[in-house]
Amino acid sequence: MVKTQATPVPNAVRFVEIDADSAGQRLDNYLLRELKGVPKTRIYRGLRKGEFRINKGRVKAEYRLVAGDVLRVPPLHQPEPGAPVVVPGYWAGEIQSRIVFEDAGLLVINKPSGLAVHGGSGLNFGLIECLRQLRPQDRYLELVHRLDRDTSGLILVARKPAVLRELHRQLRGDGVDKRYVALVAGRWPRERRMVEAPLQKNVVQSGERMVRVAKEGKASVTGFQVLEQFHRATLVEARPYTGRTHQIRVHARFAGHPILGDDKYMDDACAELARSLGVGRLFLHARSLTFTLPGAGQLRLEAPLDKDLETILENARK
Incomplete structure (x- = not known):
């Protein structure tokens, strides 16, 4: 538990002692979780300006908390609990x-x-x-x-x-057919149409939620189809047959072709490729859904790629 006041007082500096349960977390992740209602931009601005301090010293957003650290929290406005x-x-x-x-x-x-x-x-x-x-x-x-x-x-x-x-x-x-479009690193083999690998949720020390392939995980199956191949990347359609957390993202990495723009699961080489193509976000888009709606029958709905993703594909074709 965090040792602090139950009701924060606006316009007052607070000092919070970090307990063992919070040790190992990144400072920015800790603040985002604890300061509910405070805009993310305000928290990062405070970190850049040194308004949040550890043991009276300035630290960066990626600082890992240690049990016993004393965190200075500047005056911040937080909505009252239950406020709309x-x-x-x-x-x-x-x-x-x-x-x-x-x-x-x-x-x-x-x-x-x-x-x-x-x-x-x-x-x-x-x-x-x-x-x-x-x-x-x-x-x-x-x-x-x-x-x-x-x-x-x-x-x-x-x-x-x-x-x-x-x-x-x-x-x-199997009444809902979901299809995603993803841009992955490298040349995905056309003959690889299915990835079947059990997935297990794993919360790492920083508190960030990650998923990994593990024998003791839950059965997970994703279908893949090549849509377009580029020099160093491939546009694929992904169909998840099971609904696990981060399933498409982890299965793509497991197959050796991480999704570009995936800060959680891509490596440094993929990050460099993403930068060269102008990928500034996760290139994963839920393009179509087919299901039966009571009173309306079967529906198939589609959403085209956003303009920023279309621009990335144009860059890849060049």
Whole structure:
């Protein structure tokens, strides 16, 4: 547990003693988790300016905390617990323009990269909080499934409990066909159409969530198909037959072809290739969904690549 005041006092410097449970974490990750409601940009600005200090000294964002460290926290404004989330106007407008499908029971959004699907883990809001603020008349809005924060593309949001239950039933079986597009490092062999490797969640010392291939993990299967080959990269379609955390990303790395822009799982050589192609984000996009919607029959929905991803492909072709 963190030794600090239960209710932070605005406009007052606080000193927090780091306990053993928090030791080993990066300072920035710790602050993002503990200072809920404080904008990420404000935290990193404070780190650059030396407003956050350890044992009275300036430290960098990547500093690893040690039990017994005394952390200086500058005066910060944090919303009261239970206060309504205020979503920035930029995200509200962006989401409104990305509604792909809507009926009485379902919303389908082409989620932008950089927006989490829900708040938590240091994030004050996500897609679902944005939607609830945008659509106060909707008494029921629940995520049907999830996408990683940096993954763009189609995501389902139920407007009725019965629709949520039915789509969950389809997701547990093979009733939902999901197809992703990814740009991976190297030349993916056309004959490699399937990656089957068990996956296990593994929380590393810093608190960052990672996934690895392990015998004791859960069975995981991803289909891959080559769409276009470039000199040092390949555009592939990925179809996850199981729904594990980071499944496509880890299976691509396991096959020897990490997804470009994947800060968690690519190596230095892939990072250099990504920079040379202008990849500034995870190149993974949920392009299509096929499922059966009660009252509407079978639907197949598609979301085209964002302009920044199309520009990267143009760079690769050159």
